[in-house]
Amino acid sequence: MLLLEANNIKKQYGDRLVFSIDSLKIYQNDRIGVVGINGCGKTTLLNVLTGNEFPGEGTVRRYGGHAYITQLDDPPDRALDRMMGKKFRVPDSEWETMSGGEKTRLKIARGFSAPCSILFADEPTCNLDLDGIRLLEEQLKKFEGALVIVSHDRSLMDALCAKILEIESGKVTEYAGNYSDYKRQKEAEIERRRFDYEQYVREKHRLTAAIIEIKQKSVAMKKTPSRMGNSEARLHRRKTGQKMAKVDRAAAAIEKRIGQLEKKEKPAKPVEVNMYLQEQGRLYCRSVITGQEVSKSFGNKLLFDKICFEVPAGRKVALVGDNGSGKTTLLKMIAAGEKGITLAQNARIGYFRQDLGILDEEKTILENVIKDSVFTQRDVRLMLAQLLFKDEYVHKKVKVLSGGERVKAALAKIFVSGYNIIVLDEPTNYLDIYSLEALEKVMKEYMGAILFVSHDRKFIDEIADQVIVLQKGKALQYAGNYSDYLQYMESKNQQKPEQERIMQLENRLNEVVGRLCVSKQEDVEILNTEYEIILKELKRLRKSGL
Template identity: 30%
Template sequence: MILLQVNQLTKYFAAELILSNIKLEIQTQDRVALVGRNGAGKSTLLKIIAGQSSYDSGEIIRPKGVSIGYLAQNTGLESEQTIWNEMLSVFNELRKMETELRKLEGQMSDPQILSNHSKYERILNEYDLLQVKFKDQGGYQYEADIRSVLHGLNFGSFDYDTRISTLSGGQKTRLALGKLLLSRPDILILDEPTNHLDIETLSWLEQYLQGYSGAVLIVSHDRYFLDKVVNQVFELSRRKMTKFAGNYSSYLQQKAENYERDMKLYEKQQDEIAKLEDFVQRNLARASTTKRAQSRRKQLQRMDRMDRPGGDEKSASFMFDIDRQSGNDVLRADALAVGYESEKVSEDISFQISRGESIALVGPNGVGKSTLLKTIVQKLPALSGDIHSGSNVTIGYYDQEQAELTSNKKVLNELWDEYPLKPEKEIRTVLGNFLFSGDDVLKTVSSLSGGEKARLALAKLMMEKANFLILDEPTNHLDLDSKEVLENALIDYPGTILFVSHDRYFINRIATKVIELSRSGAAQYLGDYDYYLEKKLEQEELKALTALPASSDKQAAASTASDKSSYQQDKEAKKLERQKKRRIEEIEASIEVLETEISNYEELLCDPEIFQDHKKVGELNEQLEKAKHEVELLMEEWTELAE
């Protein structure tokens, strides 16, 4: 079913054309990514589709009854309500139905109505219809749905009576996302939904959106997320839209193939044009060949000439180099504890970094990843333990907040003041490589956008020529194209890299090793992010399969477990999956039985004879509440298993 059509849509800001003849169609179950450079108009288009912004020409067609839910970038939930009550407000209509059901139950127990057969039948029919509607709209599971979404968005350990007004900006943003997910619109529009989400929460959101019953339209710079979720990509470039089938990686491949094909066709036509023009020029004046030359000239006039393929818009262009090589041992941490003043965030951290390694530091939000980096670069003191730097190690540090880029200097002077002996032309060339051209270099640093500050910080980092780069969320604020340029520069970098990133696509391309940080230490994994995930899954499966041994046998048991063949691991993993599937089927069958019982109890409570027996009514009500509670518990278990 077609949920939305955008036809020939055009948008101006003052006299500047932003969007031109945009076409877009969304059907049920579509998972659509909208991609393009920063400033291409992606967020503007989302606002227009959501009805929050106007357009100048074209049309948007949406069938009657199709609902749209829109989450703008970095939108926080502002409310004086508690977390639970705010989430509960999504289901106000269901709660009204529930209140009406209780009211009808009360009426059916009224002796005056019981004695009036026609009135009783009318109320009973009304009750039956409302109960079916209540059940179909999720009336018996909405509280379990709330708990599931809050748990998935990392609020599982929270007191749900906490007032939203007391929460941080990131927490408010996650709650705004949770409230929108619970409302389940036909078209879910999300502008950068992955901001403020850690990797565990991102994985949950990916699975949730994969199973979402409606359509999803997403703008995101998280390429791993897009690969997992979307089945279509619309590229917004040079004010126009192009559609690609498949996920983000498929889009990149198709785009490259299309460009190569179009360039070959263009070059072939250019060769043909050159030959025809040459023939006309040489033969038009000769009597013996003039007719043939005139024929060629007509052929040229009739030819539908191709435009040269545009290719990519201008990209940043840079590389990282080093002044001198470090020793083989770059950094070693021994029993390190990090935090602020006397408050430890993480402790007993030990690891070693060797020259040429590219190491991703991962772990949940709040575990101290950025704190560890700041401790290594001596912006924070170590609370205990030691950090040893190797010989000839020079550190270049990239701060995710670009905290030091708040000056009132011009962009040109921000860089030139640190390298005053460099000629202005060289400084301008460096800035031009980072897309600061013309009057851009005269902008005040403090007035720059997040993406511009990120590019300026990278320009400064490149000029340092350090042999050990420590990067804290280097892809934040960068558009997709700039991320790819940064990745290529880091892949070619001859030094050593330690970085924190939530961008799993970036980690996969850059990392040769993953260090997982926890509050009680650090574990190392040789490989990229996908390899790290595989190893974590293996560990969890082995843990589930193997009962904890006695302390004296732990070492032997661990050794035995590690020697298990991959066949055995695969066999056990499949066994676990079968057990999980059987349990889901058992839960679904139990819920079906309980819902039948609930329906029977409610019908019995409507029976006039039973209503005369107060003791029987009390027993039935007790059994009814017990059955409802069991359904709720089973729904929670089903949700956890289905994730």
């Protein structure tokens, strides 16, 4: 059953074409993913299809109700609250104190509760914890209507989508299959276009070279030998004229063939984003952030009680936990240097917040980023260009940017401000896949310490070499990435107490070895003593287990 059709759509902002669509039809049970770089118009497309924006040109007809899970943290919709009832009615004051994950869960609950035949979702996994993403995926699989989703979560798109709409340079192209299928088709398409272009250029060069050679022969034919008599010269010119006519006809035929060649455009290079995170003043110490008996509560709600943790120098540490476990609160406490938090001497923390509060919406991208920069305006412009903020685009005000563009502007501001410790709270939210992979690359290459919160399991596994888990008011620090931690927890539930203790000691031994590599001379003796104690205990436990 046809649920929506859009015909001859052309959406523009001033002279800029955002996208055009000749024809788009959405049927019941369609599962459609929308992809493209930040700012290409993905959210605008959803707004046009849902009727939140006028298309400019063309028509959109909907043959049933729809629900829309929006991207940004819009305040509660009172009309929707009245329709949904008390269950979803949230006072403005309470909305302001909710975490990003809690706001997202509420918007998702509203979307699923509204009677609809099409569900539109714009980055619905943002701010959700890993369990929340798994539950959302299960709910979306069970949804009986059509689904149109924008997401940077590659695993989610693979699990849900059977069709992909790509927005590129104002053109909307449809691909069959999930995200991985789309990537394969896209790569094959680019390779085929590159091959066709190279063949076109090669043939054009060959024919052009043939014309040049013919014309050179033609020039040589025109010259009459100086020792010829008049009658011989006239005969020579007659024969030469006949030959030149043939040559001219041959050259004209080749030129016609060149004109008949099907012109092939040079394929654009894949989008590459290079973000150079420059380290400013490396800290030579064992730990750059240390927490000793840190506690926090809000009223009767205890987030964590006397937890201990550390961020070793040069490490990438992921802070994970369920929504509401206190991850963002702990990052705020670290940035503020609250009780129980110790920072290394000369530490300068760059803090990326979920709410993007470091950006002034009334100022331009360039004005925001350059305000506290330790680099020249030229270097700042180069970084912004690498983030696809090129030419006059840097003069756009933040308030008109998409969610992903705002995130990139805030990250750029952090990167150029001369910090030697980076603290990131959900930096992957709203980023397109190109920017997400660029962020992974720069975080891997950065030599300083990074503490970050993310709900993207692949991103955590790519970056983190240690994990701090907040759970039930406690903190567990694990030396390894998130997948290693999950395997450890699974094996822990199946192991005997002796095996669990062996694993704990092995993890601690690895941590001690790592510290020995970066510690000052006065710390080495203490660490060596602990190293010997751990080895003896491991030997005893392993022997008793035989």
